[in-house]
Ligand SMILES: Cc1cc2nc3c(=O)[nH]c(=O)nc-3n(C[C@H](O)[C@H](O)[C@H](O)COP(=O)(O)OP(=O)(O)OC[C@H]3O[C@@H](n4cnc5c(N)ncnc54)[C@H](O)[C@@H]3O)c2cc1C
């Protein structure tokens with residue numbers, strides 16, 4: 001018999017793990033372990049979404065006639081460790097082969113290899129591109145850039161293509177994806193579909209509150225999809241009600257508006273409840289029906305067909321060394337308000353507050369508010385990574401790490417991004433209404449009213465000037481630095497040190 005391992009982010013009925021499954025003989029094995037729940041200081045919603053989706057998947061498999069050996073977290077016999085549980089399952093079932101699809105985390109993959117010599121790792125067909133194909137793409141290239149990979153993917157999967165030309169004539173409508181809301185705000189926003197906890201989710205919520213009471217985040221608002229059917233409804237809801245405005249407002253932010261025109265499908269995709277091909281096809285069809293403009297549809301497809309596949313490729317190409325990268329030698333601790341949202345900086349208060357409320361923040365909040373701030377402070381990228389891995393319902397290391405360590409912290413020295421995403425408070429002022437209700441002024445870099453982002457931005461450039469001289473596209477920012485008087489530079493450095501001291 002074969003033992004088929006299904007991990008928490010592998011809830012895919014068409015997974016290659018089931019290819020030759022024999023219902024008379026084979027057994028599916030799934031386990032909830034304490035060690036995974038506390039590997040980082042997980043948000044309660046992240047633990048809940050994984051456990052609830054796993055239990056729903058277990059029940060679906062059983063309905064379809066699969067034998068499932070499932071160990072719940074509070075089972076008295078649960079050994080609490082993934083490898084110990086696996087060894088015990090192997091002793092119980094005596095399988096000829098232990099089959100699993102590629103895990104989403106290097107550490108877990110190594111742990112599985114250590115636990116059994118009978119392991120057969122199969123390709124994860126959820127992704128459009130394989131790890132090996134990305135290696136081929138990367139071979140011989142001095143520099144990896146999304147744009148080349150994305151064009152290859154568009155051609156290969158014939159998405160938004162007219163013969164061999166991109167629909168509309170351009171590959172990329174990024175320039176049209178940078179709108180902000182007018183002063184009056186975004187107006188009436190379409191409320192996204194909600195999934196109120198069913199009996200299984202309610203049971204998991206109670207379990208999480210009991211076992212992880214001190215973990216960050218709230219569960220009162222938990223309404224994420226936990227089944228394939230719900231994930232499909234979430235996608236339909238986005239395509240019908242929000243896709244048309246996704247493009248223009250992709251980078252915009254607004255106080256107490258966590259969803260805006262975003263899709264909220266990342267957790268469904270990453271748990272494998274939703275197929276990325278289905279998401280891209282649904283967007284393309286909306287364009288063909290004339291229901292959404294090309295810039296919105298291309299922007300959305302670029303995130304899934306482009307970025308999502310690209311970051312996975314980078315992760316597996318660069319691990320395990322990637323985890324230890326720290327190109328800017330950043331060593332500050334993570335400010336403690338990242339776990340509470342308790343800060344006078346309105347942008348951080350809002351982005352962290354909603355993260356704790358929902359386990360969600362959209363891309364620009366992650367990149368240009370929380371990510372930008374830790375970059376400017378010079379927080380140790382590993383601590384930043386641990387926070388991002390812990391607090392989002394969609395966090396799995398293959399996608400979280402390159403986005404955090406590479407894109408937002410520039411710790412990989414330019415593998416993910418051609419230059420650091422460094423900006424002053426003026427960027428946040430342009431893209432949101434946060435600064436209007438903040439006690440700080442984004443135009444000021446010194447003095448009582450100085451916006452910490454602006455002070456720390458100049459300090460970041462001063463501290464890293466030598467390193468950044470070799471980084472293309474930083475010229476203009478460094479030229480602006482040269483224009484600052486020495487006395488002001490000293491004042492900025494002093495204020496920046498005081499700020500950093502206060503966050504330690
Ligand atoms: C520091 C940082 C950490 C991040 N951590 C994660 C993470 O742990 N898990 C995760 O799925 N995404 C992560 N992202 C990418 C992105 O922020 C989220 O995918 C997005 O905010 C999820 O919300 P949504 O489903 O509403 O996405 P939308 O804005 O509606 O985008 C549609 C889809 O595109 C994909 N996508 C968009 N941007 C990216 C990207 N940069 N990389 C990979 N896929 C992308 C996602 O699957 C997303 O669901 C991170 C980004 C940053 C800057």
Ligand code: SF4
Nearest residue numbers: 345347425435438451
């Ligand atoms: S002034 Fe600075 S700290 Fe305040 S909201 Fe704007 S960018 Fe954030």
